[in-house]
Amino acid sequence: DFSKFNDDDFDLKKWVNAALRSEQNPNTLVMKLQLLMQASLSIQMSFASNLTRRVQQETVESMSTVVELDKIKDRMLVTEKKLKQADNWCVLNDQIDLLFEEQRIKKTSSDSVSELHSSTKRVVAHVRDCIPHCLELTNGYTLVDVVSAMEFYFDLLVEKINTFIREMRVAFGVEAGSSKTFQEDHWVGFQSSFKLFQVLGECYTEISGLEQECIEAVKQHVTKGPGLITKLETWLEADPAKYAVNKTLMDSLVEGSRTNLFDKTLELFKKPINNCNKLCVDFVLSHVKSTLHGVHLSEEWVVEEGAVFSPSPLSYITNLGDYLLLLPQQLEPFFAEENIPLDTALRLVDFTQFPGMAQDVEGDAFAWLTCVCQSTMFTIVEMILKIHRLSGAGCKQLTADVAYISNVMGALEVSLSRDVVDISQLLSLPLDKIESAETHTIPKYLRGKISAMRRPPY
Numbered sequence: 001d002f003s004k005f006n007d008d009d010f011d012l013k014k015w016v017n018a019a020l021r022s023e024q025n026p027n028t029l030v031m032k033l034q035l036l037m038q039a040s041l042s043i044q045m046s047f048a049s050n051l052t053r054r055v056q057q058e059t060v061e062s063m064s065t066v067v068e069l070d071k072i073k074d075r076m077l078v079t080e081k082k083l084k085q086a087d088n089w090c091v092l093n094d095q096i097d098l099l100f101e102e103q104r105i106k107k108t109s110s111d112s113v114s115e116l117h118s119s120t121k122r123v124v125a126h127v128r129d130c131i132p133h134c135l136e137l138t139n140g141y142t143l144v145d146v147v148s149a150m151e152f153y154f155d156l157l158v159e160k161i162n163t164f165i166r167e168m169r170v171a172f173g174v175e176a177g178s179s180k181t182f183q184e185d186h187w188v189g190f191q192s193s194f195k196l197f198q199v200l201g202e203c204y205t206e207i208s209g210l211e212q213e214c215i216e217a218v219k220q221h222v223t224k225g226p227g228l229i230t231k232l233e234t235w236l237e238a239d240p241a242k243y244a245v246n247k248t249l250m251d252s253l254v255e256g257s258r259t260n261l262f263d264k265t266l267e268l269f270k271k272p273i274n275n276c277n278k279l280c281v282d283f284v285l286s287h288v289k290s291t292l293h294g295v296h297l298s299e300e301w302v303v304e305e306g307a308v309f310s311p312s313p314l315s316y317i318t319n320l321g322d323y324l325l326l327l328p329q330q331l332e333p334f335f336a337e338e339n340i341p342l343d344t345a346l347r348l349v350d351f352t353q354f355p356g357m358a359q360d361v362e363g364d365a366f367a368w369l370t371c372v373c374q375s376t377m378f379t380i381v382e383m384i385l386k387i388h389r390l391s392g393a394g395c396k397q398l399t400a401d402v403a404y405i406s407n408v409m410g411a412l413e414v415s416l417s418r419d420v421v422d423i424s425q426l427l428s429l430p431l432d433k434i435e436s437a438e439t440h441t442i443p444k445y446l447r448g449k450i451s452a453m454r455r456p457p458y
Contacts, residue, residue, distance in 0.1 A: 109189070109192040109196075110192055110195070112164060113192060113195050113196045113199055116157075116161065116196070116199055116203075117199045117202065117203075119157070120157075120199075120202075120203045120206060121206065123150065123153055123154070124206045124207065124210060127146060127147075127150050127210060128210065128213060130146045131143070131146070131213065131214055132217055132221075134146060135217060135218065136221075140218065140246065140249075140250050140253075141242075141243075141246050143214075143246065143249065143250075143261075144242070144245055144246055144249060147261055147265075150262075150265060151264055151265050151268075154207075154265050154268055154269070155268060158268050158269065158271065158272055161196075161200070161272040161276075162271065162272055162275055165196075165272065165275050165276055165279050168189065168192075168193065168279060169279060169282070171189075172185070172186070172189035172283070173286060174189075174279060174282045174283055174286045175282075175286065186283070186287065187330060189283060190280065190283045190284075190330060191330065191333075193276065193279045193280045193283060194280050194330075194331075194334055196276050196279075197273070197277060197279075197280055197342070197345055198334060198339065198341050198345065199341070200269060200272055200273045200276055200345055201273065201340075201341035201342050201343070201344040201345025201346070201348075202341035202344075203269060204266060204269045204273065204341075204344055204345065204348065205340060205341050205344050207262055207265055207266055207269070208262065208266055210261075210262055211261055211262050214253060214261060215253050218250065218253040219253070249261065269348075270348050273345050273348050273349065274348070274349055274350055276345075277345070277346075277349045277368075280368075281354065281368075281371060281372055281375060284323075284324075284327070284372045284375075284376070285372070285375055285376070285379065287323060288320060288323075288375075288376050288379050288380075289379060291319060291320050292316065292320070292379060292380065292383045295383055296383050296384070296386035296387045296388075298314075300314060300394060301387050301388075301389065301390050301394035301397070301398065302389055302391050302394055303391060303393045303394060303397075304391055304392075304393060305391070305392050305393050311396045311397060311399070311400040312400060313400050313403075313404035314397065314401055316401075317401040317404050317405055318404065320376075320405070321404060321405060321407075321408040324372075324373065324376065324408055324412065325408060325411065325412070327369060327372065327412075328369070328412070331365060331368075331369070334365075335365045343363075343364065346363035346364055346365070346367065346368060347363040347364075348363070349363050349368075351363065351367060351371055354371045354374065355374055355375055355377075355378035355417075356374030356375075356377070356378060356417050356418075357370070357371055357374060366413075369412065369414065370414050370415075373409055373412060373414040374414070374417055377405070377409070377416070377417040377419070377420050378417065378419070380402075380405060380420070381417070381419045381420065381423065384398065384402075384423060385449055387453055388453065389453050389457065390453045390454050395427055395454055398427055399424070399427045399428060402420065402423060402424050402427065403424070405420075406424065419446065422442045422443070422446055423446065425439070425442065426439065426442065426446065426447065426451075427450065427454075431451065431454050431455065434447055434450065434451045434454075435447060435451065
């Protein structure tokens with residue numbers, strides 16, 4: 001039984017004994033074994049040959065797969081590179097589009113302002129022409145409709161103005177400290193913004209002037225036909241609610257010198273006027289903030305007494321002073337002569353939203369300059385309070401810088417802010433005198449901050 005060779009517990013002695021018992025001739029048994037071995041060997045050789053071919057085939061297939069994977073990898077790397085290039089081009093394209101958009105806004109600003117002015121004048125002229133027609137044809141019954149149409153137009157116009165102001169802030173880098181360098185068109189943008197501010201004041205003046213014209217037109221119409229108010233009764237049955245509104249309006253126009261006819265439109269214009277004023281102020285402050293950026297980290301504040309040291313003002317503060325001293329020159333075209341529209345706009349500005357401005361400030365050119373200077377001093381104080389430490393020499397340097405900007409404010413006839421005065425005093429006093437009786441009027445947080453930065457680190 002040759003199948004026993006496959007058993008796991010195959011015993012050679014037992015198999016030979018059993019085979020000899022069944023096969024009397026040992027030679028025959030040996031021959032059978034040899035034939036079996038040859039067959040087995042043939043089968044093994046065939047199996048090995050097949051196995052070798054299969055291994056070779058699988059190896060070739062594996063190598064082919066590796067090659068294909070390598071090709072795919074190369075293609076993926078090339079694709080990734082192309083995608084990155086495409087992404088870079090998209091980013092570059094977006095940047096170019098933004099640049100062109102900014103340039104478009106800058107070039108068309110002289111914004112656009114002229115078109116706003118002329119379109120407002122046209123609308124006001126149309127309303128002015130409609131008033132006598134309303135009185136002649138409807139006894140003033142449709143006057144409220146004319147005003148409603150005007151309000152609708154100006155509501156859309158004001159929305160566009162506010163959007164344009166936001167675009168100008170971005171185009172000229174007016175956002176807080178967003179412009180790290182002084183742009184060549186900085187003053188061009190400032191002039192355009194101030195021109196827009198003036199035009200908005202003129203729009204307000206034109207609309208408010210309609211009120212008096214409307215009152216005069218109604219009064220004149222009354223003198224021509226005394227039955228004006230009674231004739232209005234014919235509209236009562238058509239629309240009682242509208243009749244009541246018109247009756248109240250006509251009575252106020254006949255009896256008084258003031259009406260609320262255009263109050264909604266006038267109130268509407270206050271928002272873009274204040275937004276545009278903030279744009280003008282921020283034009284200055286954006287340059288102030290970019291000039292002061294990182295100054296609190298200067299090594300000048302911690303230089304030791306033994307080092308070469310000159311207490312003359314540093315370049316950041318002299319550059320800032322030169323810039324502020326240019327402001328009157330930039331404002332001169334607007335205030336050289338009487339400018340009622342600009343004065344009107346300034347009176348409508350809420351200056352109390354800016355640091356250091358009193359509640360009862362009168363809106364005029366000096367108030368605007370004061371507002372900018374007070375905001376500048378507030379920004380300088382913010383920078384000073386960020387300084388971590390002042391050596392003795394650093395304290396002298398900061399004292400010289402504060403004195404310089406104080407002289408600039410004096411040249412502009414602007415009073416120093418309380419914080420600037422207090423800081424100047426705290427820098428000039430010996431360190432052990434900062435908490436003395438003579439500084440009791442200075443806020444505690446300011447005394448503590450200046451004392452901490454002047455105190456030696458050991």
